[in-house]
Amino acid sequence: MELRRHRAELISRLNVLSRLAQVLVVLIAAGYWSVQVANGAYYRELADHNRLRKRAIDASRGLIFDRHGQPLVENVPSYSLMLDRSRAQDLDRSLELVVSILGTPDQELRKILESHRSTPRFRPITLAEDLSLAELARFEVQRLEYPEFEVATNQLRLYRYAHQTSHILGYLGEVGERELQIAATDPRASYKPGDLVGKKGIELQHERLLRGADGEQVVVVDSRGQTIEKYQDTDRRRDAEAGRNLTLSLDLNLQQQAARLLEGKVGSIVAMDPRTGEILAMASSPAFNPNLFARRIQKEEWRRLIEDPYHPLQNRALQNTYPPGSVFKIVMAVAALEESAIDPSHKVFCRGFSMINDHRYRCWKSAGHGWVNLNDAIKYSCNVYFHQLGQKLDVDTIAHYSRLFGLGSKSGIDLAGEKAGLVPDRAWSRRARGTKWFPGETISVATGQGPLLVTPLQVAVMASVVAMNGRLVTPTFLSRPTSGKLKDLGISPRSLQLTREAMWTVVNDEGTGRSASIDGFEIAGKTGTAQVVRQETWTKNEDLAAEKRDHAWFASFGPFDDPKLTVVVFIEHGGAGSEAAAPLAKAMYEEFVGNLQPHHPG
């Protein structure tokens, strides 16, 4: 009974507290009534004439330079026309003024207005970008009569070498949901809707570094929204932190040379320092003009780029994969020597084709090469010799050496979008195709055909392994002072020496790469002519439709004694590597030598 008595007391005290809370809630409601209803008009007035504005101080984006300090991109001021709809007395009249000054069709302006229907009316919206100074002046004159217009100054990215560096530098685009989410968890990345951020290439890769951090400031504005006074209050001002400048490993002269050489062609050129992995040039053709992306890109131009059958937005050096053709013989030679599958002086007779298991595999030279040893087979790119190797080596062994040379996996370059390519083996066949590996396929792989797929960048890494005596390099776009990150693959020096010497004869001893030879700068290389369609007969490439023609490859390094440069040229459907690719590599080395001796006569 005592318990029940206390219970009643408990509940009465509880009810007192509950009443108290209810009274307080009512009092608070009265407080809101006093502010919102009794004094609402006063506060509405204050809000409408709130003369304080928080203004973002945009951080200026970091610049990008080539290895010699040449600026590749700059920031240029650009003027946008903003419309504050809440200040407009008559929107039709406002639009009329824009039509009369800018000549933009009325319909287009209304479409912009329509797209901002859910934007608060007092938030200025962008009507036009990139106003000329003359147009700017005409709006300024109308200032008093049209207080609804404001001009915003922002920085546009200008890529000085437009197409020539487009795939490397990338471009900016309007901030998307993904970036805004990153910003939500990372206080350093202060994105707000409408900001421009790196979308591709170096601009994307080093976004954090280049961007810096926006600041914020409270300003006093006049009735037209113009800043009349900056509020000197350190508490409420956060300075913008400018983005950091970036120096790339790129050599502008070589890059421009590569881009020029690819003009009118479809393909890619990669030039790399094999000692450090620094990319000196990386061009892909066709290219695009990234300056189009600096402003909100025009729909028409965007559609054209997307629908272009040659996909100019793709960086063919690392985003596309191709059969390597005969440049793969470099890996085959090393694999055979390391596995002691051949004696380099042993000779094989080439009669223009091999008959293996009632199947005919052709050599590129229908008349045949006659008796060839390993060196001859590389020098003349004899397929029959490598068909023999394909019978002696297991596909899993070939795959092992391919991976040692960096094929089949991403090189780890500091640029997004890289493809890994494909190194086929038995496990892959089971997993991806659900069939067992056919021995005949090994014969194809031995000459760089079959399911094997590589990127031009991977071929550059592969060639550099031979140049650097069996050490694997990780390519990079940042300038590194020294090497030290090379990974020793444990390949015997003898195998590499024999392969290297054979590659020297390709260029310097009447081999398939002789069109790349330069006086005074010894180059070693390997040509490749990758079949796009399987041919049973010898058809001349010129007689084939363009999209069925062979891909042309040339992988090389120089100078022979102390390699400083690796050059890979790849031309899509270019035909024979000796004719379509090797001469371009030569031009690259000439540019490189010219750079080394800037005052060379002639």
Place this chain on the structure above:
Amino acid sequence: MKSLSGTFSRITPADEPSRLRRLGNVNWGPLLATLALAMIGVATVRSAASELGPSYAYRQIVWVVVGCLALAVLFRLDYRKLVDLAPALYLFGLSLLVLVLFVGEVRGGAKSWLAIGPFGGQPSEFAKLSTVLMLARYLAGQRRAFLDLRQISVAALIVLVPVVLIAAERDLGTAAMYLPMLAGMLLVAGVRPRMLATFALIGLVSAAGLWTFAMKPYQKTRIVSFLSPEKDPLGAGYQVRQSKIAVGSGQWTGRGYGQGTQSQLRFLPARHTDFIMAVLAEEWGFAGVLVVLALYGGFITSTAGIAARSRDRAGILLVVGLVSTITFHVIYNASMVVGLLPITGIPMPFLSYGGSFTLVNFMATGLILNIDFRRYVNR
């Protein structure tokens, strides 16, 4: 009474029809208020954080959904089992508070965030529940008309341990929120008027002492600027003033959803958390404020009713502890936004953006319904 409880004692979980009838006897008022406020909260967070991207509203939705699940779980468990387990839960809560001191992450100036893989939370919020349970268990065991000094001291100690630990995280706002819980439960459990007066005196003296010796200058300016915000519109009075302009400019019916100049032009600080009421008041006007205050009033009144018909002391005290905390948050936050109290980082229950806070308030609602559901069962 005996025969009545005898009848209900035969009910087993398998007895589905009676179960349903019992569900019909539960007062669902707190749940309806919780859900309505949470939905208003998500919509207001979306508008308030529109500059920061829609992800804030999405995350708040996720937390509300998780909160509903947690609410269901806490409804299913028998609250008396939780009271039995209170010492273990209390110690577990304390150990998390100790853990966060060592491995916690600093967020918003306080080292209060405990990350578990991709998830994380603030133990200081969850320890509220274990502390309420512990306190209810202890005070339910004291069956005299009034508590004596020793009992009050023990109760204070139960609360003081987590409060000191949370204060050590430099999260004074959350630490202070444990005191209304203690005050509410002590008052209902029974404190002699004379003792109450003594405590009030001690409180006043220590507040004066704090002001003179312990408060940091910024804390003092906050209070001073609260008293006269017009003196320095960009200084410490800035927030109060901008908040009042936001609230006042809403007038009767508001500026319209997403159209508040004060909120959208970033005049308001912490728009989606502590100042969410200001955004609501600006965009929905006094009409919107009335709806929200009515929902809170309904929540408080219906939970008080649940406490009053609860079958045991522990149940009454548990509801009082949970509701005191939430009510204090509501009263303080609503007053501070309209300039009636100094500004402190106290969010609005069910409305403000925040994971742990939302989750714990939903769990509190679950527990309150649980107590109502089991008011007949005699076991």
